Amino acid sequence: MTRTVTLPFDHSMFRDQTAAYALGGLTTEERSEFEVHLSVCAECAAEVRSYAPVLTALAESAPQSDPPAALRNRVLAAVEGSSELARTSGRASRVAVVEKPGSRRAWAPWLLAAASLIAAVTVGAYSGRIRGQLAALEQQVRHVTERADASDRRVADLQAKLSQDRAVVVVLNASDLVRVDLAGQPVAPRATAHAFWSRSRGLVFTASSLPPLPAGRTYQLWVVTAQAPVGAGLLKPEVDGAAHAVFMTPADLAKPVAIALTIEPEGGVPAPTGDKYLVGLVN
Ligand SMILES: [Zn+2]
Structure with a gap:
C-alpha cells in the first residue's frame, strides 16, 4: 500500500489510532490530526466512544490505587517507544514509501495490552483491598457475635436467677414451711x-x-x-x-x-x- 498524503478523511490512516487516542497515548501533533479526522469520520468517532466503558471501569475499579511506579514507568517507556515508531511511520507515509508491516498497526494492540496490564494490576490491588476490608468486617462480625452471645448468656443467667428467686419467695412464704x-x-x-x-x-x-x-x-x-x-x-x-x-x-x-x-x-x-x-x- 502506497500513500502520498495524509488527508483528514483518509480513514485508513487513522483507524488504528482510536485506541491510542482514547487511552491518551498520542502526541500532541498526532492528537490534533486525529481529532480533525474524528470530526469527519463517524466510524472512528464510534470506536473512540466504544472505549468509554473500559475507561470508566478502570476508573471505578481502583479509584484510590495507582499501579506500582516501576510498572507505570515500564508501561510509559514502552508507550513512548511505540510513539516513536508511530511518528517514524507517519513521516514515512508522507514521503510516499511503502509502509512496513507491523509498525503503525503494532501500536494499538500494544496499547490495549498495556491497558489490560494496568487494569489487571489495579483490579488486583482493588481486590486485595476488598479482601482486607472483608477480613476486617468478618472480625467485627465475630466480635459483635461474641458480645451478643455473652449478652444472651448473661440474660439467660439473670432469667434463671430471677426465676429461682421467685421460686424461693414462693416457698419461703408457704404457710406449711x-x-x-x-x-x-x-x-x-x-x-x-x-x-x-x-x-x-x-x-x-x-x-x-x-x-x-x-x-x-x-x-x-x-x-x-x-x-x-x-x-x-x-x-x-x-x-x-x-x-x-x-x-x-x-x-x-x-x-x-x-x-x-x-x-x-x-x-x-x-x-x-x-x-x-x-x-x-x-x-
Ligand atoms: Zn476514521
Whole structure:
C-alpha cells in the first residue's frame, strides 16, 4: 500500500489510532490530526466512544490505587517507544514509501495490552483491598457475635436467677414451711446448710463451704422418710463452695425425718451410695 498524503478523511490512516487516542497515548501533533479526522469520520468517532466503558471501569475499579511506579514507568517507556515508531511511520507515509508491516498497526494492540496490564494490576490491588476490608468486617462480625452471645448468656443467667428467686419467695412464704438446719459431716466438717420445705410449694436449699466436687461426681440432695430416702435434686457448688437450689418434692411424699446431702456419680442415682456431707434432722 502506497500513500502520498495524509488527508483528514483518509480513514485508513487513522483507524488504528482510536485506541491510542482514547487511552491518551498520542502526541500532541498526532492528537490534533486525529481529532480533525474524528470530526469527519463517524466510524472512528464510534470506536473512540466504544472505549468509554473500559475507561470508566478502570476508573471505578481502583479509584484510590495507582499501579506500582516501576510498572507505570515500564508501561510509559514502552508507550513512548511505540510513539516513536508511530511518528517514524507517519513521516514515512508522507514521503510516499511503502509502509512496513507491523509498525503503525503494532501500536494499538500494544496499547490495549498495556491497558489490560494496568487494569489487571489495579483490579488486583482493588481486590486485595476488598479482601482486607472483608477480613476486617468478618472480625467485627465475630466480635459483635461474641458480645451478643455473652449478652444472651448473661440474660439467660439473670432469667434463671430471677426465676429461682421467685421460686424461693414462693416457698419461703408457704404457710406449711418447715426449716431444717444441716450440719457438716466428718468428710466436710466446715460445710453448713439450711433447707426450707413446703409440701405444697417445694424445697429451698442453701449451703456454704462445700468441698469441690471430684470430676464426674455431683452433690445429690435427699429427703429422708421413714420408708426411704427420696432424691430431691442435684447441685454443684460455686468455686467458693456455696450452693443454692429450689426443688419440687412429690406431693404424696411421706413425712420427712431428715434431709441429707451425698456425693454421687454424675447424673444422680435412685438411692444414695456415697458419703454423707451434710445431714439435718426434721423436728
Ligand atoms: Zn476514521
